[in-house]
Amino acid sequence: RQYAAQIMFNALEADTVQWSSDVNGYEKVKTTGLEWKPNPNNKNDGSWVNVEKNETLGKKWMKLDTVENVLLSSVKQESGKSTFNLNNGAYTKVEDDCSALLGQRVNILLKDNDKSKVYGVYANDDSKVVATGYAGQLELDGSEKVKMDGTSYKLDSADNKKGNLILTANTNTYKTGFDTIVKAVGEKGNMDKNAAASSIKLIDNDGDGKVDTALHTPAKVGKVTAVSKSSVTVNNGINTVKFDDAEIYDGIAKDDYVMFVAEANRSSEDKDSITKLDVTSAKVTGTRTGEAKVNDEWVKLAKDVKVESGNSYDMVIVGGVLLFADETKSVSKDILYISGTKEFDGYAGEKYGTKEVRAYFADGSNKTIKVSKLAGDKIAKAGNVGTDYADEAGVKAGQMYTYSKLSDETYDIEALSTKNDAGYDKIVTGKSDAYSKQKIDGLAPQDDAVIFVQTGKETKVLTGKQIKNWADSITNNFTAAYGTKESNGIDYVAVAALVNNASENVPGATKDTLYGYLTADAYVSDKDGEDKATYEVWTTNGAKTLYADTKTVEKNATAGAVISYTVNGDYIESIKVNAGIQKGFAAVAVTGFDYKAEGELAFVSETLGAKQYTLDEDCVFLTVDDENTAGVEGNSLDQIQLANAGSKSTSDKETVLTNAYVVIGGDNNDKVLAVIIDTTNNELDAAKELYKKDGSVVK
Known part of the structure; x- marks a missing residue:
């Protein structure tokens, strides 16, 4: 059927021929308009002459005409039919949506040359779409070419600033020159968002392999700022669009990024368009x-x-x-904090030297480094005369610096300041009494902010989230330097140094504490050439090997034990092992749970009796196989199981077997901070049988 239909269609386009009475005499039609004409004596010595071409079969027998021109617009009507425009006027009552052919040279099949009786529209054989893309991808490539997404295309016109048609979709208008599009988009780094997101189609309409036409569809892009029952509001000049007046995707929501194409440039009748952009x-x-x-x-x-x-x-x-x-996440890259310095170190007879400092880095690590340059200038001992060096006195403790590591392993540093802002929106230094109730100078820190905190006894690198977990009662008189980042119109602290040498220890919070389940007995191993206490643990981030900055292993740190700890750089500290309720740990049999974040957990315990506690907002869940002292994938609250019934239950005395460890803490010692539960057997390896009523041990 396919081939039969093609044959019939080809026949409609075929030229008619006229036979003569002479077997050798006939009219032969050529596409050039030249025909073979026999001489009057019907001898076979005729010649090629210019004559009017014969009609096509479709024209002669079916009154069908074929019109060829460039399609400028195509608009779908309420009736479901389309109206489209060519250079020679409008054609109506078209059954097909012709919008895909915009900008191309098309053939239109119609009857009696009536523009309301269109039987078909199709691309001319010589018309081809060469490339499609966005205006932001378009570049001029010399005077005779353009580039689309890095690929060059030759132009019909030798001058890309004129001669080539730039059609604006569905407007029946055009201009000349690709430079008009490129100029509207602008240079990289300063590109107009709307112009860059407008679509471009490059077309060769005469079959010579060169681009002669471009179809340009203007667009706007923006962020949804509000959604109501009847409309959406979008920024960047799109404003309010009613659902009744536009085709809008399902589920549009505030903060979506969208593209808007106006009705005037679309093929759908009386409808703007809003589509979602990928993030x-x-x-x-x-x-x-x-x-x-x-x-x-x-x-x-x-x-x-x-x-x-x-x-x-x-x-x-x-x-x-x-x-x-x-x-979504910023890093204080190339930022270090100097907690202490040594005397200038230089050779006799030489002007320049180095200064040894203790440096803390944004990743939490710390080490001793040597500084040889300050803001690019070599440092010299204070008191030297001259302007070609930096005074070593500029390398100070209690300050943040940007840095680069030099080829000789020394460092070039420059103080973080308004002149050297490291990409932060604002830098503030020397602010006294800057900390109060989880804010620095009245500004909240980002959760992932890097906060260097130094007191009289220690220096730590904390996160903004840890600072926000400090108790309201902390009133240390910190002096601060900080850098801010703006997000959604709000300034947040992104990096800071808090210093109070009069205070002994860095404030802590229970939420700084991490938890792990020991999968092996703790031991001593080599780390960076030194013996360190080593702990193999199952954590919320999977199996880890942790090191303490000591060669003394904590007592009772054996396989199957639960530990709590904090992190300081490459090492863990403040390690506690589950050796009794006095350290916050308890072996329990879970008797009830509502499976909600910050929900209620009921249990019985030999040390606590029958209790019900609320889960802390940051409660940690660890799922383990206690019999084999191994971690189990899961680590979520939905893995918690109610304890198995004991073997000595009676009708009036129900018993249960311990199946978890819990960590109790919080400001009032009334929150569950962590749950470590056996999900393989639902029993601890050395499970105790407890009475469900009061948690006492079954004898």
Whole structure:
């Protein structure tokens, strides 16, 4: 059927022929308009002459005409039919949606040359779409070519600034020159978001392999700021759009990123369009002028988009242009804090030298380093005369610096300041009495902010989340320096140094504490050339090997024990082993649970009796196989099971077997901070049988 239909269609386009009475004399039609004409004497010595072409079979027998021209617009009517425009006027009552052919040279099959009786529309054999993409991908390539997404295409016109048609979708209008599009988009780093996101189709309409036409569909992009029952509001010039007036995707929500195409540039009748844009969550791994590297690809930056290498963002990338970027995680890269310094170290007879300092880094590590340069200048001992060096007195304890490591393993540092802001929005230094109730100078820290805290006895690198877990009662008079980042109109502390040498210890919070289940007896092993106490544990992040900055192993740290600890750089400290309720641990039989975050947990315990506690908001869950002292994948509250019944239950005295460890704490010692539960047998290896009523041991 397919081939039969093709044969019949081809026949409609075929030219008619006229036979003569002479077997050798006939009219032969050529596509050039030249025909063979016999001489009057019917001798076979005729010649090629210019004559009017014969009619096609479709024209002669079915009154069908074929019109050829460029399709400028196609609009779907309420009746379901379409109206489209060519250079020679409008054609109506078209059954097919012709919008896919916009900008192309088309053939229209109609009857009696009546523009309301269109039987078919199809692309001319010479018309081909060469490339499709977005205006942000379009570049001029010399005077005779353009590039689309890095690929070059020759142009019909030798001048890409004129001669080639740029059609605006569905407007029956056009201009000339690809430079008009490129100029509207702008340079990388300052690209117009709307212009860059507009779509482009490159077309060769005459079959010579060169682009002569482009179809340009204008668009706008923005972020949804509000959704009501009747409309949505979008920023970046899109404003309020009613559901009744537009085709809008299901589930549109506040903070979605969207693309808007106006009714005037669409084929659907009386409808704007709003479509959802994809969001890429990734880290920026490099930056250069006007560009950023995302997922190993360089993308151009739109106007007002600022990103930093090392930070993570939710990004909208259209046609290789980064249109929007919401920071999700920032890193205080190349930032260190100096907690203490030694005397300047130099050789007699030499002007320059080094200064040894104790440096703490954003990743939590710390080590002794030697500083040889300050803001690019070599340091010299204080008191030297001259301007070609930096005074070593500028290397001070209690300050944050940006840094780079030099080839000789020494460091070049520069104080974090308003002149050296390291990419932060604002830098504040020397702020006294800056900390109060989880805020620094009145500003909340980001959860992943890097906070250097120094007291008279110790220095720690904490996160913003840990600072926000400090008790309201902490009133240490900290002096602060900090850098801020803005998000959604709110300034947050992204990096800070809090210093109070009059205080002995860095404030702590129970929520700084981590928990682990020992899968082997603790032991001493070599780490970086030194003997260190070593703990193999199952944690919320899987199996880990942890080291303490001592060669003394904690008592009772054997396989199957639960430990709590805090982290300081590469080491753990404040280690406690589950050796009784006085340290917050208890072996329990779980008798009730509502399976909710911050929900209620009921249990019986030999040390606590029958109790019901509320889960802490950051309660930790560890799932284990206690018989084999191994971790089990899961680590979530839905893995908690009610204890098995004991073997000595009676009708009036129900017994249960211990199946978990719990850690009790909180400001009022009334919260469950951690639950470590056996999910393999639902019994601890040395399970005790307890009376469910009061938790006493069954004898």
